[in-house]
Amino acid sequence: MKAIAAIAREPHADFTIETIDIETPRAGEVLVRIVGVGLCHTDLIARDQFIPIPLPAVLGHEGAGIVEAVGAGVTKVRPGDHVVLGFSSCGNCARCDEHLPSYCRDFPRLNYAGVRSDGSTGLSIDGTPVSSAFFGQSSFAEYALAGERNVVRVDADDDLLKILGPLGCGVQTGAGGVMRSLACPAGSTIAIFGGGPVGLSAVMGAVIQGCATIILVEPVTARRDLALSLGATHVVDPGDGDVGAAIRSILPDGVDFAFETSGREAVVETALASLASHGLLGLVGVPPRPDSTLSINLAALITYGHRIHGIIEGDSDLDGFIPELVALHRAGRFPFDRLVRTFPLDQINEAIAAQARGDCVKAVLLPHGEAA
Numbered sequence: 001m002k003a004i005a006a007i008a009r010e011p012h013a014d015f016t017i018e019t020i021d022i023e024t025p026r027a028g029e030v031l032v033r034i035v036g037v038g039l040c041h042t043d044l045i046a047r048d049q050f051i052p053i054p055l056p057a058v059l060g061h062e063g064a065g066i067v068e069a070v071g072a073g074v075t076k077v078r079p080g081d082h083v084v085l086g087f088s089s090c091g092n093c094a095r096c097d098e099h100l101p102s103y104c105r106d107f108p109r110l111n112y113a114g115v116r117s118d119g120s121t122g123l124s125i126d127g128t129p130v131s132s133a134f135f136g137q138s139s140f141a142e143y144a145l146a147g148e149r150n151v152v153r154v155d156a157d158d159d160l161l162k163i164l165g166p167l168g169c170g171v172q173t174g175a176g177g178v179m180r181s182l183a184c185p186a187g188s189t190i191a192i193f194g195g196g197p198v199g200l201s202a203v204m205g206a207v208i209q210g211c212a213t214i215i216l217v218e219p220v221t222a223r224r225d226l227a228l229s230l231g232a233t234h235v236v237d238p239g240d241g242d243v244g245a246a247i248r249s250i251l252p253d254g255v256d257f258a259f260e261t262s263g264r265e266a267v268v269e270t271a272l273a274s275l276a277s278h279g280l281l282g283l284v285g286v287p288p289r290p291d292s293t294l295s296i297n298l299a300a301l302i303t304y305g306h307r308i309h310g311i312i313e314g315d316s317d318l319d320g321f322i323p324e325l326v327a328l329h330r331a332g333r334f335p336f337d338r339l340v341r342t343f344p345l346d347q348i349n350e351a352i353a354a355q356a357r358g359d360c361v362k363a364v365l366l367p368h369g370e371a372a
Contacts, residue, residue, distance in 0.1 A: 005141035008047040023122040025071035038062030038166035039363040057131035063139025064165035086168040086318040088136030102313035174201025176314020186210030194261035195223035197362040207231035278305040
């Protein structure tokens with residue numbers, strides 16, 4: 001079948017809107033009519049070849065939609081089901097067996113290679129193959145081919161379904177990082193570095209966990225204000241001076257947990273220095289360069305028992321955590337919709353610019369309809 005898609009053709013260049021051909025789903029695959037797909041920083045660094053997926057490519061990895069057809073052997077979903085699309089995992093390795101599929105042995109190959117496991121691609125333009133299967137979905141399109149394991153059935157009406165896609169990556173990374181990876185206990189303290197969709201989702205996760213002090217470090221005033229309305233107890237503008245001193249003025253002993261979303265070395269080092277004794281730092285931000293390194297005082301690390309935890313996808317098990325977040329949203333406890341602004345898919349470049357300017361926190365692209 002044919003579909004409209006946003007195509008990444010060159011690093012650091014605009015996406016183009018083109019017609020693609022999509023294969024019929026093979027065994028174990030699901031064809032999903034995409035009704036909304038989040039725009040994530042990871043899509044942009046893949047376009048720009050930090051993740052070296054061959055170009056041209058259909059990216060997009062925060063899709064949500066309606067199952068159109070299923071391939072042989074698929075039992076998890078059926079046509080008509082409402083689904084959120086997440087990352088791919090093998091289902092057979094030690095980490096998958098521990099319900100930690102984001103640490104799957106084959107995660108890079110399954111999510112970044114741009115082809116199926118057998119080397120084929122389900123997408124083409126005028127007979128020429130196009131990289132697909134990005135995070136097992138490539139959902140910057142009207143329709144996406146996904147693997148059965150990375151499709152999660154959800155109870156959501158059409159209006160909610162349009163904005164659920166970010167739960168498949170950025171939102172679950174922030175919320176899960178606090179709720180699952182760090183597992184912050186009630187009464188604990190946390191500093192969150194960065195007020196983008198991941199950081200603000202972490203703020204909401206900290207509220208759910210019952211953290212007593214929730215500090216957000218963020219340069220954009222509107223995002224600091226939004227964090228306070230979502231439950232942050234304090235905000236810090238890094239433009240005002242020494243961030244570490246500002247955190248210590250709130251909590252002289254430091255924070256129990258720090259959560260860093262930018263990947264910038266200086267920010268990571270500040271986050272580590274903000275920890276109290278035996279504090280835990282969670283890292284989710286992609287560094288600016290593949291060879292980025294940290295300058296760590298090993299004596300201080302040992303003396304104070306500081307711990308560092310790299311986090312992928314918030315330690316989410318898709319089938320359990322995404323429905324949990326939907327239920328929390330329905331109960332009014334996880335208002336992630338306040339982060340979202342929608343754009344038609346053909347305005348993807350405008351959405352990227354708006355997100356970069358800080359005009360919106362989380363852009364969601366609608367392939368089949370106008371923005372709300």
